[in-house]
Amino acid sequence: MNAPSSTKTAGKPVAVITGAARGIGLACAQWFLARGHCVALIDIDATTLAASVQQLARPEQVLGLHADVSQPAAVAAATEAIDARWGRIDALVNNAGIAVFKKLLDTSFDEWRQVMATNLDGPFLCTQAAAPVMLRGGRGGAVVNIASISGLRASTMRVAYGTSKAAVIHLTRQQAVELGDAGIRVNCVAPGPVDTAMAVLVHTAAIRRDYHDAIPLKRYGTPEEIAAAVGFLCSPEASYINGQCLAADGGFDAAGIGLPTLRA
Secondary structure (H helix, E strand, O other): OOOOOOHHHOOOOEEEEEOOOOHHHHHHHHHHHHOOOEEEEEEOOHHHHHHHHHHHOOOOOEEEEEOOOOOHHHHHHHHHHHHHHHOOOOEEEEOOOOOOOOOHHHOOHHHHHHHHHHHHHHHHHHHHHHHHHHHHHHOOEEEEEEOOHHHOOOOOOOHHHHHHHHHHHHHHHHHHHHHHOOOEEEEEEEEOOEOOHHHHHHOOHHHHHHHHHHOOOOOOEOHHHHHHHHHHHHOHHHOOOOOOEEEEOOOHHHHOOOOHHHHO
């Protein structure tokens, strides 16, 4: 899965993306590649990761790493591999996440901890590991944590997922305050409903109709639209943006609940 580095990649900026085998993570990888970055894709799904790395067909610019971001040793090993390959990290996108959609009283403690381990511990561990590499040589960098609209507004059957994403939003602020002094900007993107594999699995036709009705743009977002928001926050154009949460949700959070009949 990994290819040796070459002079062709020397000096290129490096982006690291977790949960990068599919969906928003893979779209982020494609965004960075299209703009001349080398990209490290980290994912727990080794089979899909290998297929995605092959699909990208950029062996000199792409490094695939099978790792569980909730495990400190795995995160450390992945970071060391990236450092050994390219010697730098310029952008980190903490996208890896899982969801358990159950009511409060039906959610087991094991399920709660599983969600927290990936969704919250992951961004903590990955940022902690990547920051020293970013800071080497005084370069600095940018981190974007992927939260969710469920971290901004509560809804049914999201006690673990929504709470984990709300915590990610505050973690972003903590990281931004502490790392900003050293030259690392940290922001987060809170996507609304996005057409990903996860949405296909958990959103019935009725749920999709409800979302279309509640979102002012009357549609789901695409992984590419979320990747564009992430890329902007990592870019020099966002050089004075730090500690912020951007809701990329078609206006869902701004609209509130509302009444379909009155809106019509």
